Amino acid sequence: MPETASTPSGGTSRESFGSRLGAAMALRGPLCVGIDPHPALLAGWGLDDDAAGLRRFSLTVLEAVGSLAAAVKPQVALYERHGSAGMAVLEELLAVARDESILTIADAKRGDIGSTMAAYADAWLRDSSPLAADSVTLSPYLGFESLRPALDLAAEHGRGVFVLALTSNPEGASVQHVGGADSVARRITEAAASENRRYEGALGSVGLVVGATVGSALTDLQLDLQAVRGPILAPGLGAQGATPADLRRTFGTAYPQVLGTSSRDILAAGPGVPELQAAARRTLDGLRGA
Amino acid sequence: MPETASTPSGGTSRESFGSRLGAAMALRGPLCVGIDPHPALLAGWGLDDDAAGLRRFSLTVLEAVGSLAAAVKPQVALYERHGSAGMAVLEELLAVARDESILTIADAKRGDIGSTMAAYADAWLRDSSPLAADSVTLSPYLGFESLRPALDLAAEHGRGVFVLALTSNPEGASVQHVGGADSVARRITEAAASENRRYEGALGSVGLVVGATVGSALTDLQLDLQAVRGPILAPGLGAQGATPADLRRTFGTAYPQVLGTSSRDILAAGPGVPELQAAARRTLDGLRGA
Numbered sequence: 001m002p003e004t005a006s007t008p009s010g011g012t013s014r015e016s017f018g019s020r021l022g023a024a025m026a027l028r029g030p031l032c033v034g035i036d037p038h039p040a041l042l043a044g045w046g047l048d049d050d051a052a053g054l055r056r057f058s059l060t061v062l063e064a065v066g067s068l069a070a071a072v073k074p075q076v077a078l079y080e081r082h083g084s085a086g087m088a089v090l091e092e093l094l095a096v097a098r099d100e101s102i103l104t105i106a107d108a109k110r111g112d113i114g115s116t117m118a119a120y121a122d123a124w125l126r127d128s129s130p131l132a133a134d135s136v137t138l139s140p141y142l143g144f145e146s147l148r149p150a151l152d153l154a155a156e157h158g159r160g161v162f163v164l165a166l167t168s169n170p171e172g173a174s175v176q177h178v179g180g181a182d183s184v185a186r187r188i189t190e191a192a193a194s195e196n197r198r199y200e201g202a203l204g205s206v207g208l209v210v211g212a213t214v215g216s217a218l219t220d221l222q223l224d225l226q227a228v229r230g231p232i233l234a235p236g237l238g239a240q241g242a243t244p245a246d247l248r249r250t251f252g253t254a255y256p257q258v259l260g261t262s263s264r265d266i267l268a269a270g271p272g273v274p275e276l277q278a279a280a281r282r283t284l285d286g287l288r289g290a
Numbered sequence: 291m292p293e294t295a296s297t298p299s300g301g302t303s304r305e306s307f308g309s310r311l312g313a314a315m316a317l318r319g320p321l322c323v324g325i326d327p328h329p330a331l332l333a334g335w336g337l338d339d340d341a342a343g344l345r346r347f348s349l350t351v352l353e354a355v356g357s358l359a360a361a362v363k364p365q366v367a368l369y370e371r372h373g374s375a376g377m378a379v380l381e382e383l384l385a386v387a388r389d390e391s392i393l394t395i396a397d398a399k400r401g402d403i404g405s406t407m408a409a410y411a412d413a414w415l416r417d418s419s420p421l422a423a424d425s426v427t428l429s430p431y432l433g434f435e436s437l438r439p440a441l442d443l444a445a446e447h448g449r450g451v452f453v454l455a456l457t458s459n460p461e462g463a464s465v466q467h468v469g470g471a472d473s474v475a476r477r478i479t480e481a482a483a484s485e486n487r488r489y490e491g492a493l494g495s496v497g498l499v500v501g502a503t504v505g506s507a508l509t510d511l512q513l514d515l516q517a518v519r520g521p522i523l524a525p526g527l528g529a530q531g532a533t534p535a536d537l538r539r540t541f542g543t544a545y546p547q548v549l550g551t552s553s554r555d556i557l558a559a560g561p562g563v564p565e566l567q568a569a570a571r572r573t574l575d576g577l578r579g580a
């Protein structure tokens with residue numbers, strides 16, 4: 001059974017992102033570690049809030065968790081804060097992860113239309129781009145279909161996307177819950193399900209971002225995440241309030257698709273590599289036992 | 291009458307962005323020139339699609355239209371395509387514009403929550419940031435209120451934001467029009483109106499992005515843009531299909547707040563500075579006469 005994306009252009013022989021991520025989750029467990037060089041974490045590690053500090057922080061996290069987590073998720077905003085020097089550090093982090101076959105999710109939440117959206121796709125999902133990641137997070141305020149250039153480029157190059165669907169910040173409801181039975185979040189979810197029909201295998205390459213602490217909103221809004229057949233990136237484990245048991249309760253039958261994401265809880269254990277690894281293992285044990 | 295933002299922290303003595311932009315629009319006319327180094331435009335100018343080509347393109351456009359337009363709007367995606375080298379060119383463009391007091395709108399469409407949103411605000415709206423612009427475009431899928439760190443930092447530093455509200459791409463309606471009389475676009479518009487109450491003077495510093503070709507959607511969705519009392523960034527002039535007369539018809543009583551944005555129509559006249567200036571003047575004449 002071919003597991004590559006079934007696109008006509010056949011730009012690559014790389015396995016599809018969904019397939020690669022599914023294999024990593026089966027092998028290592030459903031943990032994604034956020035690489036979030038927040039100023040407070042840098043200070044806690046005794047590092048300066050500059051490009052050198054970012055670099056040391058980023059490469060240390062990768063060294064510690066690269067062989068434990070199914071994927072790592074650098075938070076792009078925290079590199080962008082340092083301008084081009086920060087983006088150069090992100091490039092280095094992504095290059096090292098590529099060399100070591102560690103799956104990456106660039107948490108960029110990009111979104112635009114037409115040729116501008118194509119440029120964002122180019123930046124994060126094109127083979128020769130200095131910022132090429134295995135996948136990127138996208139924001140659909142301009143409509144799910146506005147993301148088309150990224151959906152297609154990802155499919156061609158064996159990469160993936162995670163589209164913002166339903167988040168747990170209280171103000172998110174003012175957009176995502178609007179529309180009653182045909183809510184914005186439900187439209188995004190159904191569009192992702194439809195898009196994943198182009199992929200064979202258990203897991204498509206079009207994932208969603210759904211907060212780990214959304215509570216009953218999934219059932220209230222009647223979102224069928226299992227039907228999406230894509231990975232669910234669920235930020236909010238640990239410091240943000242969700243336990244692995246919450247994750248299983250919230251996601252129910254879609255739990256096997258869920259990639260639990262922890263950042264601060266693990267990162268605060270640094271700068272020692274053994275301490276970071278112990279924290280990641282604890283989180284993984286929780287997710288496996290959940 | 292003080293025109294600075296009335297914030298308690300008083301981080302700056304710079305005039306508010308809304309006031310500075312209003313003055314520039316009154317003096318020069320309501321034109322914003324997009325700086326969009328698309329691959330096709332670079333090729334048309336005889337430039338390579340690399341950082342050196344980007345730099346030549348960007349600085350030429352700034353030289354040509356910096357004294358004609360009320361503001362320039364670099365499209366961040368087209369710099370990000372080139373990774374950190376492209377972002378370094380954007381830094382240089384923003385620095386030259388700062389030195390020459392040319393107002394800038396970084397078209398980045400960023401959006402996130404909490405400390406991550408604060409990091410994006412830091413990147414684009416903090417005085418000492420290498421990417422500091424006079425204003426930045428934001429995307430509100432996570433709720434208008436999730437943009438709070440940028441709204442507050444902009445107010446403190448005399449900078450501004452343009453929040454995506456209603457766009458003219460056909461797929462935009464699947465999010466923005468949802469909710470009937472209490473649509474997503476209307477919620478964003480009303481939140482911006484409320485936010486602008488912190489600003490004195492004619493124009494607040496919280497603008498909206500509303501497509502120049504939205505047609506009757508403004509009245510269909512009952513959006514009161516005049517009540518927003520902020521600048522309206524209206525992309526779509528020229529190559530994308532709208533004439534200055536369309537702009538006046540679409541925006542009606544809110545037309546004095548509208549900053550018409552043209553990119554390709556003007557940029558395609560390059561690489562000669564006189565030709566770029568002639569194209570910008572033609573567009574300006576159209577906007578003034580509309």
